[in-house]
Amino acid sequence: MDPTAVKKQFDRIGRFRVLVIGRSNAGKTTLLQRVCNTTELPEVFNSKGEKIDPMIVQGSLERGYHNIEDELIFQSNPGFIFHDSRGFEAGSKNELGLMKDFVKDRAAAMKLEQRIHAIWFCIPLTESERPVLAAEEQFFDGCNTASVPVILVMTKADAMESLAIGQLIDGGLTMREAISRAGELATQLLAGVRTRIQNQLAGCKYPPKGYVSLASMNETSADCDPLLRCTTNALDGVELQKLVISTQQVNFVLNIEYAVK
Template sequence: MGRANAGKTTILQRVCNTTDKPEIFNGKGGKVDASVVEGSLTRGHHIIEDELVFQSNPGFVFHDSCGFEAGSEEQFDMMKNFVRDRAKRIRLDERIHAIWFCIPLNESHRMVMAAEKKFFDECDTGYVPVILLATKADTLELEAFEKLEEQGLNVDDETGSARLQEEILVNNIEKIKNWLGNTRFPPHDYLPLAGMEQEGANCVPLVTCTANALKEEGLQQLLISTQQSNLELCMEFAIMK
Protein backbone atom coordinates (compact mmCIF):
# COMPACT_ATOMS: atom_id res chain seq x y z
CA MET A 1 0.00 0.00 0.00
CA GLY A 2 0.96 3.61 -0.30
CA ARG A 3 0.71 6.61 -2.57
CA ALA A 4 1.56 6.54 -6.26
CA ASN A 5 5.29 6.66 -7.13
CA ALA A 6 6.33 5.40 -3.71
CA GLY A 7 8.34 2.59 -5.28
CA LYS A 8 5.90 -0.25 -4.57
CA THR A 9 6.30 -2.20 -7.82
CA THR A 10 10.09 -1.82 -7.74
CA ILE A 11 10.22 -3.38 -4.27
CA LEU A 12 8.14 -6.34 -5.43
CA GLN A 13 10.46 -6.83 -8.40
CA ARG A 14 13.54 -6.84 -6.18
CA VAL A 15 12.00 -9.31 -3.73
CA CYS A 16 11.24 -11.61 -6.67
CA ASN A 17 14.64 -10.93 -8.30
CA THR A 18 13.24 -9.75 -11.62
CA THR A 19 12.81 -6.69 -13.81
CA ASP A 20 9.70 -8.07 -15.53
CA LYS A 21 6.23 -6.76 -14.92
CA PRO A 22 3.90 -9.04 -12.95
CA GLU A 23 1.17 -11.16 -14.44
CA ILE A 24 -2.23 -10.15 -13.10
CA PHE A 25 -5.08 -12.49 -12.15
CA ASN A 26 -8.55 -11.72 -10.92
CA GLY A 27 -9.96 -13.18 -7.74
CA LYS A 28 -11.23 -16.24 -9.65
CA GLY A 29 -7.84 -17.17 -11.11
CA GLY A 30 -8.48 -15.74 -14.57
CA LYS A 31 -5.64 -13.84 -16.23
CA VAL A 32 -6.24 -10.10 -16.70
CA ASP A 33 -5.11 -8.19 -19.78
CA ALA A 34 -2.11 -6.17 -18.54
CA SER A 35 -2.73 -3.39 -21.09
CA VAL A 36 -6.23 -2.85 -19.74
CA VAL A 37 -4.89 -2.66 -16.18
CA GLU A 38 -2.15 -0.24 -17.19
CA GLY A 39 -4.75 2.06 -18.72
CA SER A 40 -6.82 1.92 -15.55
CA LEU A 41 -3.84 2.81 -13.38
CA THR A 42 -3.07 5.94 -15.40
CA ARG A 43 -6.62 7.08 -14.65
CA GLY A 44 -6.19 6.42 -10.94
CA HIS A 45 -8.40 3.33 -10.89
CA HIS A 46 -7.50 -0.03 -9.37
CA ILE A 47 -8.88 -3.36 -8.25
CA ILE A 48 -7.19 -4.43 -5.04
CA GLU A 49 -8.61 -7.95 -5.36
CA ASP A 50 -6.39 -8.55 -8.40
CA GLU A 51 -3.39 -10.79 -7.72
CA LEU A 52 0.08 -9.80 -8.93
CA VAL A 53 2.44 -12.71 -9.58
CA PHE A 54 6.01 -12.63 -10.93
CA GLN A 55 7.01 -15.73 -12.88
CA SER A 56 10.51 -15.54 -11.39
CA ASN A 57 8.97 -16.43 -8.01
CA PRO A 58 5.29 -17.46 -8.23
CA GLY A 59 5.29 -18.42 -4.55
CA PHE A 60 4.54 -14.79 -3.73
CA VAL A 61 1.09 -13.31 -4.42
CA PHE A 62 0.76 -9.54 -4.06
CA HIS A 63 -2.14 -7.09 -3.97
CA ASP A 64 -1.50 -3.43 -4.80
CA SER A 65 -3.51 -0.48 -3.52
CA CYS A 66 -2.16 1.66 -6.41
CA GLY A 67 -1.96 4.99 -4.65
CA PHE A 68 -5.38 5.16 -3.01
CA GLU A 69 -4.64 8.66 -1.71
CA ALA A 70 -6.08 9.96 -4.97
CA GLY A 71 -9.18 7.79 -4.75
CA SER A 72 -12.67 8.42 -3.50
CA GLU A 73 -14.18 7.48 -0.16
CA GLU A 74 -15.73 4.51 -1.92
CA GLN A 75 -12.31 3.26 -3.05
CA PHE A 76 -10.91 3.63 0.46
CA ASP A 77 -13.81 1.63 1.87
CA MET A 78 -13.27 -1.10 -0.74
CA MET A 79 -9.62 -1.34 0.31
CA LYS A 80 -10.53 -1.42 4.01
CA ASN A 81 -13.16 -4.12 3.49
CA PHE A 82 -10.73 -6.17 1.43
CA VAL A 83 -8.10 -6.03 4.19
CA ARG A 84 -10.58 -6.92 6.92
CA ASP A 85 -12.01 -9.82 4.92
CA ARG A 86 -8.69 -11.30 3.81
CA ALA A 87 -7.14 -10.90 7.26
CA LYS A 88 -9.77 -13.25 8.71
CA ARG A 89 -9.83 -15.95 6.02
CA ILE A 90 -9.25 -19.47 7.31
CA ARG A 91 -7.63 -20.85 4.17
CA LEU A 92 -3.95 -19.93 4.06
CA ASP A 93 -3.97 -19.22 0.32
CA GLU A 94 -6.90 -16.82 0.65
CA ARG A 95 -5.50 -14.83 3.55
CA ILE A 96 -3.21 -11.82 3.43
CA HIS A 97 -0.23 -12.37 5.71
CA ALA A 98 1.56 -9.02 5.85
CA ILE A 99 1.12 -5.46 4.59
CA TRP A 100 3.96 -3.27 3.36
CA PHE A 101 2.95 0.39 3.55
CA CYS A 102 5.29 2.65 1.58
CA ILE A 103 6.04 6.29 2.34
CA PRO A 104 8.77 7.92 0.17
CA LEU A 105 11.41 9.99 1.95
CA ASN A 106 12.08 12.13 -1.12
CA GLU A 107 8.90 14.08 -0.31
CA SER A 108 9.99 15.45 3.05
CA HIS A 109 7.45 18.29 2.86
CA ARG A 110 4.59 15.78 2.86
CA MET A 111 5.89 12.52 4.29
CA VAL A 112 2.66 11.71 6.11
CA MET A 113 -0.54 12.96 4.52
CA ALA A 114 -4.21 12.63 5.39
CA ALA A 115 -4.53 9.32 3.50
CA GLU A 116 -1.83 7.67 5.59
CA LYS A 117 -3.31 8.90 8.87
CA LYS A 118 -6.76 7.80 7.74
CA PHE A 119 -5.51 4.28 7.04
CA PHE A 120 -3.79 3.87 10.40
CA ASP A 121 -6.71 5.44 12.26
CA GLU A 122 -9.47 3.43 10.61
CA CYS A 123 -8.10 0.19 9.18
CA ASP A 124 -7.92 -2.63 11.73
CA THR A 125 -5.75 -5.35 10.14
CA GLY A 126 -6.18 -7.77 13.04
CA TYR A 127 -3.25 -10.15 13.32
CA VAL A 128 -1.82 -9.07 9.97
CA PRO A 129 1.27 -6.91 10.69
CA VAL A 130 1.70 -3.62 8.84
CA ILE A 131 5.33 -2.69 8.20
CA LEU A 132 6.04 0.93 7.33
CA LEU A 133 8.61 1.06 4.52
CA ALA A 134 10.37 4.41 4.27
CA THR A 135 11.33 4.17 0.60
CA LYS A 136 13.85 6.10 -1.47
CA ALA A 137 16.09 6.68 1.55
CA ASP A 138 19.08 7.06 -0.77
CA THR A 139 17.64 10.37 -2.04
CA LEU A 140 18.62 11.89 1.30
CA GLU A 141 22.20 12.07 0.01
CA LEU A 142 21.31 15.18 -2.01
CA GLU A 143 19.71 16.77 1.06
CA ALA A 144 22.90 16.03 3.02
CA PHE A 145 25.06 17.71 0.36
CA GLU A 146 22.82 20.78 0.37
CA LYS A 147 23.08 21.08 4.16
CA LEU A 148 26.86 20.74 4.02
CA GLU A 149 26.98 23.59 1.52
CA GLU A 150 24.69 25.72 3.69
CA GLN A 151 27.00 25.15 6.64
CA GLY A 152 30.07 25.96 4.54
CA LEU A 153 31.52 22.48 5.00
CA ASN A 154 33.41 20.33 2.54
CA VAL A 155 30.88 18.57 0.27
CA ASP A 156 33.62 16.12 -0.78
CA ASP A 157 33.92 14.83 2.79
CA GLU A 158 32.29 11.43 2.32
CA THR A 159 32.44 10.60 6.03
CA GLY A 160 30.77 13.84 7.02
CA SER A 161 28.17 13.47 4.29
CA ALA A 162 27.35 9.88 5.29
CA ARG A 163 27.06 10.91 8.94
CA LEU A 164 24.72 13.79 8.07
CA GLN A 165 22.68 11.56 5.75
CA GLU A 166 22.21 9.03 8.55
CA GLU A 167 21.21 11.82 10.92
CA ILE A 168 18.58 13.08 8.44
CA LEU A 169 17.28 9.52 7.98
CA VAL A 170 16.94 8.95 11.72
CA ASN A 171 15.15 12.28 12.15
CA ASN A 172 12.72 11.51 9.33
CA ILE A 173 11.91 8.07 10.73
CA GLU A 174 11.30 9.63 14.14
CA LYS A 175 8.95 12.17 12.57
CA ILE A 176 6.97 9.38 10.90
CA LYS A 177 6.84 7.44 14.18
CA ASN A 178 5.57 10.53 16.00
CA TRP A 179 2.88 11.12 13.37
CA LEU A 180 1.69 7.51 13.15
CA GLY A 181 2.53 6.22 16.63
CA ASN A 182 -0.52 7.95 18.09
CA THR A 183 -2.96 6.53 15.56
CA ARG A 184 -5.45 3.85 16.52
CA PHE A 185 -3.68 1.08 14.57
CA PRO A 186 0.00 2.11 14.28
CA PRO A 187 2.56 0.20 12.17
CA HIS A 188 4.11 -2.93 13.63
CA ASP A 189 7.59 -1.84 12.54
CA TYR A 190 9.45 0.81 10.54
CA LEU A 191 12.11 0.01 7.93
CA PRO A 192 14.04 2.44 5.68
CA LEU A 193 14.86 1.14 2.19
CA ALA A 194 17.53 2.46 -0.17
CA GLY A 195 18.85 1.44 -3.57
CA MET A 196 15.77 -0.54 -4.57
CA GLU A 197 16.00 0.81 -8.13
CA GLN A 198 19.22 -1.18 -8.60
CA GLU A 199 19.08 -4.74 -9.87
CA GLY A 200 20.19 -7.19 -7.21
CA ALA A 201 19.33 -4.80 -4.38
CA ASN A 202 19.59 -6.31 -0.90
CA CYS A 203 16.12 -7.38 0.27
CA VAL A 204 17.32 -9.34 3.31
CA PRO A 205 16.35 -6.60 5.83
CA LEU A 206 12.84 -6.43 4.35
CA VAL A 207 12.27 -10.20 4.37
CA THR A 208 13.81 -10.56 7.83
CA CYS A 209 11.70 -7.73 9.26
CA THR A 210 8.56 -9.25 7.73
CA ALA A 211 9.36 -12.74 8.99
CA ASN A 212 9.94 -11.43 12.51
CA ALA A 213 6.60 -9.59 12.39
CA LEU A 214 4.61 -12.73 11.53
CA LYS A 215 3.00 -14.37 14.54
CA GLU A 216 2.93 -17.93 13.23
CA GLU A 217 6.16 -19.90 12.93
CA GLY A 218 4.74 -21.79 9.96
CA LEU A 219 4.24 -18.52 8.08
CA GLN A 220 7.77 -17.44 8.90
CA GLN A 221 9.14 -20.66 7.42
CA LEU A 222 6.97 -20.28 4.30
CA LEU A 223 8.16 -16.71 3.75
CA ILE A 224 11.82 -17.58 4.15
CA SER A 225 11.60 -20.66 1.94
CA THR A 226 9.73 -18.71 -0.74
CA GLN A 227 12.55 -16.16 -0.83
CA GLN A 228 14.50 -18.69 -2.89
CA SER A 229 17.35 -16.46 -3.98
CA ASN A 230 18.86 -16.00 -0.52
CA LEU A 231 20.21 -19.25 0.87
CA GLU A 232 22.03 -17.42 3.68
CA LEU A 233 18.73 -16.10 5.01
CA CYS A 234 17.13 -19.56 4.77
CA MET A 235 20.03 -21.08 6.73
CA GLU A 236 19.92 -18.31 9.38
CA PHE A 237 16.25 -18.90 10.14
CA ALA A 238 16.68 -22.67 10.01
CA ILE A 239 19.37 -22.43 12.69
CA MET A 240 17.23 -20.05 14.78
CA LYS A 241 14.32 -22.48 14.70
Protein backbone atom coordinates in the same frame (compact mmCIF):
# COMPACT_ATOMS: atom_id res chain seq x y z
CA MET B 1 9.45 -31.04 11.39
CA ASP B 2 9.13 -33.85 8.89
CA PRO B 3 9.39 -32.52 5.27
CA THR B 4 6.09 -34.17 4.37
CA ALA B 5 4.36 -32.42 7.27
CA VAL B 6 5.94 -29.10 6.25
CA LYS B 7 4.64 -29.51 2.70
CA LYS B 8 1.15 -30.23 4.01
CA GLN B 9 1.27 -27.06 6.09
CA PHE B 10 2.38 -24.98 3.08
CA ASP B 11 -0.30 -26.53 0.87
CA ARG B 12 -2.88 -25.71 3.54
CA ILE B 13 -1.84 -22.06 3.78
CA GLY B 14 -1.06 -21.52 0.11
CA ARG B 15 1.37 -18.88 -1.11
CA PHE B 16 2.49 -15.89 0.93
CA ARG B 17 0.03 -13.09 0.20
CA VAL B 18 0.97 -9.43 0.71
CA LEU B 19 -1.10 -6.27 0.36
CA VAL B 20 1.13 -3.41 -0.80
CA ILE B 21 -0.13 0.08 0.04
CA GLY B 22 1.30 3.42 -1.00
CA ARG B 23 1.24 6.38 -3.31
CA SER B 24 1.82 5.85 -6.99
CA ASN B 25 5.33 7.36 -6.69
CA ALA B 26 6.37 5.21 -3.73
CA GLY B 27 8.34 2.74 -5.86
CA LYS B 28 6.07 -0.21 -5.13
CA THR B 29 6.53 -2.06 -8.42
CA THR B 30 10.32 -1.67 -8.26
CA LEU B 31 10.31 -2.93 -4.67
CA LEU B 32 8.34 -6.05 -5.61
CA GLN B 33 10.69 -6.72 -8.52
CA ARG B 34 13.69 -6.62 -6.16
CA VAL B 35 11.98 -8.91 -3.66
CA CYS B 36 11.32 -11.40 -6.47
CA ASN B 37 14.74 -10.86 -8.10
CA THR B 38 13.48 -9.80 -11.51
CA THR B 39 13.14 -6.85 -13.84
CA GLU B 40 10.06 -8.31 -15.53
CA LEU B 41 6.51 -7.10 -15.01
CA PRO B 42 4.23 -9.35 -12.96
CA GLU B 43 1.50 -11.49 -14.40
CA VAL B 44 -1.87 -10.13 -13.32
CA PHE B 45 -4.97 -12.20 -12.57
CA ASN B 46 -8.43 -10.93 -11.74
CA SER B 47 -10.59 -12.25 -8.91
CA LYS B 48 -11.85 -15.03 -11.19
CA GLY B 49 -8.32 -16.26 -11.82
CA GLU B 50 -8.34 -14.95 -15.40
CA LYS B 51 -5.05 -13.62 -16.69
CA ILE B 52 -4.97 -9.96 -17.71
CA ASP B 53 -2.56 -8.51 -20.26
CA PRO B 54 0.17 -6.89 -18.08
CA MET B 55 0.73 -4.11 -20.63
CA ILE B 56 -2.91 -3.11 -20.29
CA VAL B 57 -2.73 -2.83 -16.52
CA GLN B 58 0.78 -1.34 -16.29
CA GLY B 59 -0.40 2.19 -16.99
CA SER B 60 -3.13 1.91 -14.40
CA LEU B 61 -0.64 0.53 -11.86
CA GLU B 62 1.60 3.56 -12.34
CA ARG B 63 -1.32 5.95 -11.87
CA GLY B 64 -2.76 3.97 -8.98
CA TYR B 65 -6.06 3.10 -10.71
CA HIS B 66 -6.72 -0.61 -10.55
CA ASN B 67 -8.63 -3.27 -8.70
CA ILE B 68 -7.24 -4.22 -5.30
CA GLU B 69 -8.59 -7.76 -5.82
CA ASP B 70 -6.19 -8.34 -8.74
CA GLU B 71 -3.33 -10.71 -7.99
CA LEU B 72 0.21 -9.82 -9.08
CA ILE B 73 2.54 -12.79 -9.48
CA PHE B 74 6.15 -12.75 -10.67
CA GLN B 75 7.19 -15.92 -12.47
CA SER B 76 10.67 -15.59 -10.99
CA ASN B 77 9.14 -16.24 -7.56
CA PRO B 78 5.52 -17.44 -7.68
CA GLY B 79 5.63 -18.13 -3.94
CA PHE B 80 4.43 -14.55 -3.43
CA ILE B 81 1.02 -13.15 -4.35
CA PHE B 82 0.76 -9.37 -4.19
CA HIS B 83 -2.25 -7.07 -4.08
CA ASP B 84 -1.53 -3.45 -4.95
CA SER B 85 -3.80 -0.79 -3.48
CA ARG B 86 -4.77 2.41 -5.21
CA GLY B 87 -2.60 5.38 -4.27
CA PHE B 88 -3.71 7.70 -1.51
CA GLU B 89 -3.40 10.77 -3.71
CA ALA B 90 -7.09 10.60 -4.41
CA GLY B 91 -7.84 11.16 -0.73
CA SER B 92 -11.14 9.41 -1.28
CA LYS B 93 -13.16 8.09 1.65
CA ASN B 94 -14.56 5.54 -0.77
CA GLU B 95 -11.06 4.25 -1.53
CA LEU B 96 -10.25 3.99 2.17
CA GLY B 97 -13.53 2.14 2.70
CA LEU B 98 -12.74 -0.34 -0.07
CA MET B 99 -9.33 -0.98 1.43
CA LYS B 100 -10.75 -1.47 4.93
CA ASP B 101 -13.29 -3.95 3.54
CA PHE B 102 -10.56 -5.82 1.66
CA VAL B 103 -8.38 -6.11 4.77
CA LYS B 104 -11.34 -7.17 6.90
CA ASP B 105 -12.46 -9.84 4.45
CA ARG B 106 -9.01 -11.18 3.61
CA ALA B 107 -7.72 -11.20 7.18
CA ALA B 108 -10.56 -13.48 8.26
CA ALA B 109 -11.14 -15.49 5.08
CA MET B 110 -12.33 -19.04 5.74
CA LYS B 111 -9.91 -20.43 3.17
CA LEU B 112 -6.37 -19.94 4.42
CA GLU B 113 -4.98 -19.56 0.90
CA GLN B 114 -7.17 -16.48 0.42
CA ARG B 115 -5.94 -14.64 3.50
CA ILE B 116 -3.44 -11.82 3.41
CA HIS B 117 -0.47 -12.55 5.63
CA ALA B 118 1.22 -9.15 5.76
CA ILE B 119 0.82 -5.54 4.65
CA TRP B 120 3.71 -3.45 3.31
CA PHE B 121 2.84 0.23 3.65
CA CYS B 122 5.23 2.24 1.46
CA ILE B 123 6.10 5.88 2.08
CA PRO B 124 8.64 7.58 -0.23
CA LEU B 125 11.31 9.62 1.54
CA THR B 126 11.54 11.91 -1.48
CA GLU B 127 8.69 13.70 0.30
CA SER B 128 10.29 13.69 3.76
CA GLU B 129 8.98 17.16 4.65
CA ARG B 130 5.51 15.64 4.85
CA PRO B 131 6.12 11.88 5.07
CA VAL B 132 2.67 10.77 6.28
CA LEU B 133 -0.43 12.23 4.64
CA ALA B 134 -3.67 12.73 6.54
CA ALA B 135 -5.39 10.03 4.47
CA GLU B 136 -2.58 7.60 5.28
CA GLU B 137 -2.86 8.35 8.99
CA GLN B 138 -6.58 7.60 8.75
CA PHE B 139 -5.66 4.10 7.58
CA PHE B 140 -3.74 3.42 10.79
CA ASP B 141 -6.56 4.86 12.85
CA GLY B 142 -9.51 3.22 11.12
CA CYS B 143 -8.38 0.02 9.39
CA ASN B 144 -8.38 -2.95 11.76
CA THR B 145 -5.06 -4.69 11.13
CA ALA B 146 -4.85 -6.38 14.52
CA SER B 147 -4.55 -9.82 12.91
CA VAL B 148 -2.30 -8.79 9.99
CA PRO B 149 1.16 -7.28 10.66
CA VAL B 150 1.77 -3.96 8.92
CA ILE B 151 5.36 -3.10 8.03
CA LEU B 152 5.96 0.56 7.23
CA VAL B 153 8.48 0.65 4.38
CA MET B 154 10.33 3.92 3.92
CA THR B 155 11.31 3.71 0.24
CA LYS B 156 13.81 5.83 -1.68
CA ALA B 157 15.90 6.35 1.45
CA ASP B 158 18.82 7.33 -0.78
CA ALA B 159 17.03 10.69 -1.17
CA MET B 160 18.46 11.56 2.25
CA GLU B 161 21.94 11.73 0.75
CA SER B 162 20.90 14.32 -1.82
CA LEU B 163 19.20 16.29 0.94
CA ALA B 164 22.35 16.08 3.04
CA ILE B 165 24.53 17.31 0.18
CA GLY B 166 22.23 20.28 -0.35
CA GLN B 167 22.33 21.21 3.34
CA LEU B 168 26.11 20.96 3.47
CA ILE B 169 26.52 23.15 0.39
CA ASP B 170 24.14 25.68 1.91
CA GLY B 171 26.41 25.60 4.94
CA GLY B 172 29.39 26.71 2.86
CA LEU B 173 31.05 23.48 1.75
CA THR B 174 32.14 22.78 -1.80
CA MET B 175 30.41 20.06 -3.78
CA ARG B 176 33.40 17.73 -3.31
CA GLU B 177 33.47 18.35 0.44
CA ALA B 178 29.70 17.94 0.72
CA ILE B 179 29.73 14.61 -1.11
CA SER B 180 32.53 13.26 1.10
CA ARG B 181 30.66 14.21 4.30
CA ALA B 182 27.10 13.50 3.20
CA GLY B 183 26.93 9.92 4.47
CA GLU B 184 26.96 10.73 8.17
CA LEU B 185 24.47 13.58 7.83
CA ALA B 186 22.18 11.45 5.63
CA THR B 187 22.09 8.80 8.38
CA GLN B 188 21.10 11.46 10.91
CA LEU B 189 18.41 12.86 8.62
CA LEU B 190 16.98 9.38 8.01
CA ALA B 191 16.86 8.70 11.75
CA GLY B 192 15.06 12.01 12.26
CA VAL B 193 12.41 11.27 9.62
CA ARG B 194 11.88 7.78 11.03
CA THR B 195 11.36 9.21 14.51
CA ARG B 196 8.85 11.74 13.18
CA ILE B 197 6.88 9.00 11.42
CA GLN B 198 6.92 6.72 14.46
CA ASN B 199 5.80 9.53 16.76
CA GLN B 200 3.00 10.49 14.37
CA LEU B 201 1.68 6.94 14.11
CA ALA B 202 2.29 5.85 17.69
CA GLY B 203 -1.00 7.35 18.81
CA CYS B 204 -3.02 5.62 16.12
CA LYS B 205 -5.26 2.69 17.02
CA TYR B 206 -3.46 0.26 14.70
CA PRO B 207 0.17 1.45 14.35
CA PRO B 208 2.72 -0.44 12.22
CA LYS B 209 4.32 -3.50 13.75
CA GLY B 210 7.69 -2.74 12.18
CA TYR B 211 9.64 -0.06 10.34
CA VAL B 212 12.31 -0.47 7.65
CA SER B 213 14.06 1.88 5.23
CA LEU B 214 15.17 0.77 1.77
CA ALA B 215 17.41 2.51 -0.74
CA SER B 216 18.30 2.13 -4.42
CA MET B 217 15.63 -0.46 -5.20
CA ASN B 218 16.13 0.35 -8.88
CA GLU B 219 19.51 -1.40 -8.71
CA THR B 220 19.65 -5.17 -9.13
CA SER B 221 22.07 -5.42 -6.22
CA ALA B 222 19.64 -3.69 -3.83
CA ASP B 223 19.18 -5.40 -0.47
CA CYS B 224 15.64 -6.39 0.56
CA ASP B 225 16.90 -8.36 3.54
CA PRO B 226 15.71 -5.79 6.16
CA LEU B 227 12.15 -5.96 4.82
CA LEU B 228 12.08 -9.76 4.76
CA ARG B 229 13.55 -10.01 8.26
CA CYS B 230 11.11 -7.46 9.64
CA THR B 231 8.15 -9.20 7.99
CA THR B 232 9.20 -12.62 9.25
CA ASN B 233 9.70 -11.39 12.81
CA ALA B 234 6.31 -9.64 12.78
CA LEU B 235 4.42 -12.83 11.92
CA ASP B 236 2.73 -14.65 14.78
CA GLY B 237 2.71 -18.23 13.49
CA VAL B 238 5.79 -20.39 12.94
CA GLU B 239 4.15 -21.84 9.83
CA LEU B 240 3.85 -18.39 8.27
CA GLN B 241 7.45 -17.58 9.16
CA LYS B 242 8.56 -20.77 7.43
CA LEU B 243 6.36 -19.95 4.45
CA VAL B 244 7.79 -16.47 3.85
CA ILE B 245 11.35 -17.73 4.32
CA SER B 246 10.72 -20.60 1.92
CA THR B 247 9.85 -18.09 -0.81
CA GLN B 248 13.34 -16.59 -0.60
CA GLN B 249 14.96 -18.73 -3.24
CA VAL B 250 17.96 -16.39 -3.65
CA ASN B 251 18.42 -15.28 -0.04
CA PHE B 252 20.50 -18.18 1.24
CA VAL B 253 21.71 -16.34 4.35
CA LEU B 254 18.16 -15.70 5.52
CA ASN B 255 17.13 -19.27 4.73
CA ILE B 256 20.03 -20.73 6.71
CA GLU B 257 19.59 -18.34 9.64
CA TYR B 258 15.93 -19.19 10.18
CA ALA B 259 16.51 -22.88 9.49
CA VAL B 260 18.95 -22.91 12.40
CA LYS B 261 16.42 -21.09 14.60
